[in-house]
């Protein structure tokens with residue numbers, strides 16, 4: 559076990575704490591989550607958007623306790639148990655919620671086959687371009703590397719914003735593209751405070767899109783107080799984090 563788990567505040571705060579409190583009763587769907595985790599937040603936003611009944615259980619994934627490894631052998635949050643069967647991986651969970659609860663709207667993957675593929679295409683861009691570059695930029699120590707990753711981050715963001723219809727990616731309809739990205743938009747103040755990033759430098763379309771995402775109710779309802787996120791990122795900013803993600807980024811492997 560890495561000692562990263564020792565640096566994590568034990569529970570959600572702010573509006574997220576209220577949401578946790580409202581989801582303590584037993585349900586068919588148990589959501590194993592860490593309040594701090596951007597991947598968790600993706601699946602959590604989906605649950606909140608769709609009004610799916612779920613029971614929230616806080617897990618410290620860095621402790622790798624056996625009961626949790628039985629649910630997710632990778633030992634990562636988010637994970638779920640649904641009618642005693644286990645699943646994990648944030649985006650796979652989001653798609654599962656679409657399939658298992660078709661009567662719950664909005665349809666975040668949309669219903670038209672072309673649109674579904676198009677949403678997946680841009681979720682892939684978020685996952686392969688934007689998120690890893692965000693992490694590389696946070697972890698980079700040398701100014702030259704930081705400049706390189708910052709330029710890559712702006713590039714990834716601009717490629718996406720060129721396609722944003724506004725206020726959300728597909729227009730009025732909130733979708734999985736917005737969900738895949740929103741947790742990192744909420745956390746971009748880490749880049750602004752430490753790595754010379756500004757939303758304005760990525761263009762006015764990005765400023766407007768980021769604002770629309772961070773003020774969406776489901777996003778607000780799953781957000782904790784900023785100071786507790788900053789505590790965790792401090793280890794990434796010094797390149798000391800030992801999470802699976804940090805190790806993969808250092809090794810240049812996909813995550």
Ligand SMILES: N[C@@H](CCC(=O)N[C@@H](CS)C(=O)NCC(=O)O)C(=O)O
Pocket residue numbers: 592594595596597598619620633634635636646647648649800801802803813
């Ligand atoms: N690809 C996974 C990533 C999940 C992930 O990395 N979760 C982190 C917390 S943000 C975790 O559980 N880390 C534990 C560890 O690295 O040991 C997903 O999309 O669900």
